[in-house]
Amino acid sequence: MQVGDITETPKFTVYGLNCSSFLKYEWYKYFLRQIQLVNIIIGSGDKAGRIASKLPESLIVDRNPESAIDLELRGFNVLNADASNVEVLSKFDSESKLILADEDEFNLKVAKIAKTLGFDVLAIVSDEEKCRIYEIEGISKVCSSIESLISSVFGKTRYLEVPVSDEMEGLSLSEYDAGEDCMVVSVFREGKILHPFPEMELKSGDLLGVVCGEHVRITKNPFDNILLLKGEMGEDEVKEAEMLAERFSANLILFEKVGNAFACVLDGHSESFNLDEAVEMLKRSDELDLIVTTLKEKNEKILKNLVSKFPTLIPTGKDNYRRILALVNTSKPDGVINMAKAFSRYFGGVKVLFLEEEQLKHFSKFTETEMEVEVSKGNPMVDAVKEFKSGYDLVILSLSNNIGNIDRDILWKIILDKSSSVLVVD
Amino acid sequence: MTEVAGEFATIALISAIAFISPIIAERVKIPAVVLEIVLGMVFGVSFLNIIQESEWLSFLSLFGLIFLMFLAGLEIEVENVLRSGRLKQVIAFFSISLSLAVAFAVLMGFDLFYAIILTNVAVGVVVSVLREVGLEKEDFGQINIVTAFVSDFSTMFLLSIYFLTGILQIAFALMIILVFYVAFRFGKLAIWYFPDFISRWFSDEPSEIGVRGSLAIMILFVGLSSLLGVEAILGAFLAGVLLSITFRGGRKLYDKLYGMGFGFFIPIFFIKTGSELNIFQGIERLDLVIMLLLVSMLVKIIPSLVFSPVFGVRKAISMGVLQSTKLSLTVAGVAIALAAGIITEVEATALVTFTIVSCLLSPTLFRHLYPSFLPNTR
Numbered sequence: 001m002q003v004g005d006i007t008e009t010p011k012f013t014v015y016g017l018n019c020s021s022f023l024k025y026e027w028y029k030y031f032l033r034q035i036q037l038v039n040i041i042i043g044s045g046d047k048a049g050r051i052a053s054k055l056p057e058s059l060i061v062d063r064n065p066e067s068a069i070d071l072e073l074r075g076f077n078v079l080n081a082d083a084s085n086v087e088v089l090s091k092f093d094s095e096s097k098l099i100l101a102d103e104d105e106f107n108l109k110v111a112k113i114a115k116t117l118g119f120d121v122l123a124i125v126s127d128e129e130k131c132r133i134y135e136i137e138g139i140s141k142v143c144s145s146i147e148s149l150i151s152s153v154f155g156k157t158r159y160l161e162v163p164v165s166d167e168m169e170g171l172s173l174s175e176y177d178a179g180e181d182c183m184v185v186s187v188f189r190e191g192k193i194l195h196p197f198p199e200m201e202l203k204s205g206d207l208l209g210v211v212c213g214e215h216v217r218i219t220k221n222p223f224d225n226i227l228l229l230k231g232e233m234g235e236d237e238v239k240e241a242e243m244l245a246e247r248f249s250a251n252l253i254l255f256e257k258v259g260n261a262f263a264c265v266l267d268g269h270s271e272s273f274n275l276d277e278a279v280e281m282l283k284r285s286d287e288l289d290l291i292v293t294t295l296k297e298k299n300e301k302i303l304k305n306l307v308s309k310f311p312t313l314i315p316t317g318k319d320n321y322r323r324i325l326a327l328v329n330t331s332k333p334d335g336v337i338n339m340a341k342a343f344s345r346y347f348g349g350v351k352v353l354f355l356e357e358e359q360l361k362h363f364s365k366f367t368e369t370e371m372e373v374e375v376s377k378g379n380p381m382v383d384a385v386k387e388f389k390s391g392y393d394l395v396i397l398s399l400s401n402n403i404g405n406i407d408r409d410i411l412w413k414i415i416l417d418k419s420s421s422v423l424v425v426d
Numbered sequence: 427m428t429e430v431a432g433e434f435a436t437i438a439l440i441s442a443i444a445f446i447s448p449i450i451a452e453r454v455k456i457p458a459v460v461l462e463i464v465l466g467m468v469f470g471v472s473f474l475n476i477i478q479e480s481e482w483l484s485f486l487s488l489f490g491l492i493f494l495m496f497l498a499g500l501e502i503e504v505e506n507v508l509r510s511g512r513l514k515q516v517i518a519f520f521s522i523s524l525s526l527a528v529a530f531a532v533l534m535g536f537d538l539f540y541a542i543i544l545t546n547v548a549v550g551v552v553v554s555v556l557r558e559v560g561l562e563k564e565d566f567g568q569i570n571i572v573t574a575f576v577s578d579f580s581t582m583f584l585l586s587i588y589f590l591t592g593i594l595q596i597a598f599a600l601m602i603i604l605v606f607y608v609a610f611r612f613g614k615l616a617i618w619y620f621p622d623f624i625s626r627w628f629s630d631e632p633s634e635i636g637v638r639g640s641l642a643i644m645i646l647f648v649g650l651s652s653l654l655g656v657e658a659i660l661g662a663f664l665a666g667v668l669l670s671i672t673f674r675g676g677r678k679l680y681d682k683l684y685g686m687g688f689g690f691f692i693p694i695f696f697i698k699t700g701s702e703l704n705i706f707q708g709i710e711r712l713d714l715v716i717m718l719l720l721v722s723m724l725v726k727i728i729p730s731l732v733f734s735p736v737f738g739v740r741k742a743i744s745m746g747v748l749q750s751t752k753l754s755l756t757v758a759g760v761a762i763a764l765a766a767g768i769i770t771e772v773e774a775t776a777l778v779t780f781t782i783v784s785c786l787l788s789p790t791l792f793r794h795l796y797p798s799f800l801p802n803t804r
Contacts, residue, residue, distance in 0.1 A: 377628075377629075377678070378625055378627075378628025378629055378676060378678060378679075379624070379625065379627070379628040379673050379674075379675055379676035379679075380675055380676075381617065381673065381674055381675065382617055382621055382624045382625045382627075382628060382673065382676075383625060383628075385617055385618060385621040386621035386622055386624075386625050389621055389622075404675075405674035405675045406674075407614060407617075407674060409614060410614065410617065410618060413618055
């Protein structure tokens with residue numbers, strides 16, 4: 001139903017709302033009051049419809065008249081207008097969330113205008129290679145899937161159910177991209193709940209139980225920026241940091257040691273920093289995810305200071321992490337477990353050794369990774385050393401060390417041992 | 427009946443007492459240890475005189491005492507105590523307690539040996555009582571065990587030094603501490619370099635390597651203590667502490683050792699101790715017995731108030747009462763003092779009677795004073 005052309009410029013049309021009764025008023029002002037603080041979806045067709053179906057109180061701004069009519073017939077609130085026109089966007093409350101779900105070129109065009117108007121912009125990127133361009137444009141969230149976008153909009157962990165379409169038939173679960181914020185936790189098939197595993201073949205009609213949230217993102221891609229404190233680090237250790245950054249598609253920020261201070265080297269320029277100040281600054285700006293540094297000897301104070309702010313990797317020059325061990329030696333094991341899941345996703349097999357059986361309650365099977373879980377049955381400290389000595393490329397552990405009674409000296413022997421790199425979390 | 431058959435009959439009787447004691451103790455709500463001593467007295471020289479002295483019984487009883495001290499050491503979780511930051515209070519408790527006991531001895535004109543006896547505490551009974559009420563792993567239980575350990579350890583040394591005649595003997599006594607430290611360092615190296623072997627100690631292997639190894643360490647330390655002229659129970663205690671601080675856990679192995687100790691050897695020690703005590707001899711110096719009982723309570727209750735900010739006044743007082751428990755070292759000390767001519771036979775009898783009553787009275791009073799022991803009773 002076409003309601004009518006209201007203004008000459010910009011030209012837009014409203015579908016789906018019962019607005020015939022207030023046509024005689026400046027209806028669009030009323031309409032805009034109604035849509036304050038809702039989600040505005042810029043897009044068309046099925047993609048926009050799928051997002052709107054998950055987000056109540058949303059409005060689709062569709063530039064394609066035919067698609068707009070189709071969406072209206074499906075019961076969505078639709079505005080047929082060109083969102084790249086500044087006049088259109090300026091009519092909306094800038095506190096609304098603007099969700100860009102059109103083609104990338106169009107999204108980017110709208111994003112530029114939207115940012116000048118102060119909108120909080122989220123986008124679903126069609127071409128992953130364009131992610132960087134979105135980031136440069138200052139789009140606050142670049143979500144790779146509808147599920148992770150929904151989770152970003154709600155800002156907390158959320159459970160969704162996604163039907164498997166005909167096009168997805170035959171894909172394995174590991175090939176299904178739920179987005180960086182989401183993971184599949186269950187599969188409903190023919191009235192039964194199946195436990196998902198990476199090789200599970202999807203069938204049309206399956207319903208995927210998907211959990212989305214920041215918590216999941218950390219386990220899937222924990223590092224965007226990695227700080228390398230080069231100091232007296234050898235070439236192999238630097239290469240390990242580069243390998244890690246490459247594998248996680250993270251930026252590697254290099255701090256060279258100059259005397260007692262560190263110098264940040266970027267784009268040919270350098271600036272000296274006191275390390276504590278620099279780390280504190282990075283913590284406040286929320287720009288850093290991991291520190292890579294070497295330790296020649298036991299120094300509880302320095303490591304504690306770093307680890308209290310960021311996970312810290314002590315490299316030993318590994319070119320790959322073929323075998324990874326996660327020692328759950330903390331009463332708050334989420335840090336260790338999340339890192340284990342993340343590394344499992346990017347490097348393969350991870351063995352998680354729980355030093356106390358009770359800690360198992362913190363662990364939920366991750367569907368898209370391969371993790372072997374074991375609980376210490378004898379002496380936790382001896383079991384931890386025995387496992388460590390069996391040869392691992394990377395060991396993930398907690399510096400708090402308040403579970404399992406690992407002797408502090410033994411813990412430091414593990415941290416400083418040259419046979420494995422060690423990722424220390426708080 | 428042959429001699430061997432008689433010995434077997436005695437051990438069978440003791441085993442039966444050991445079996446029924448915890449069952450009856452649960453019903454009459456007194457510590458099983460106390461009941462074992464009382465039943466020992468009933469079947470010993472005080473009344474029925476059925477339990478006769480024999481080499482077998484003496485060996486099993488001694489092994490029970492050693493096991494008791496070993497398991498008391500195993501209970502110590504030094505890391506937790508150091509983390510709790512209450513070591514200063516424990517040391518303050520001991521210092522005040524010793525000072526009060528010395529003041530009493532000097533005022534009454536007694537030998538300083540009395541001060542040592544009054545400051546002493548029966549760690550084994552304290553551990554047993556705390557285990558029975560399910561407090562041995564809680565903060566209150568751990569502080570109690572550590573306090574008892576510090577008091578017992580210190581008085582044990584004071585007693586050794588008191589009767590030692592030369593510097594060389596004192597140096598020998600201190601050497602066992604050095605051995606303990608060396609063994610501790612060696613243990614950590616063994617864990618690091620031979621984790622596969624050490625992990626077998628804590629596995630379910632039929633050969634029970636862990637039990638054998640632990641007992642070997644215990645007996646090695648006991649032997650070493652004897653060689654160096656130190657009380658054997660100190661060696662056993664240090665062996666337990668050594669295992670505790672080196673391995674820092676391993677419930678499965680510990681449970682096997684507890685099963686061996688508390689299931690057989692330790693009850694034999696308590697029952698035999700009870701059987702050898704003649705309660706009627708103590709009655710001759712009832713005034714001394716009562717005075718010692720009162721003073722032994724006071725020298726523990728007053729310093730226990732240092733823990734009142736942590737546990738509250740009632741719990742702190744109940745701790746003082748439990749810490750006033752006397753048993754094996756007191757009895758052993760009395761025998762040594764009597765032999766050395768420091769105390770008379772009458773005093774010795776009164777001191778042993780005081781020990782028996784203290785061992786019965788203090789744990790029972792503790793169980794009535796401790797505010798929440800009933801829900802924790804197991």
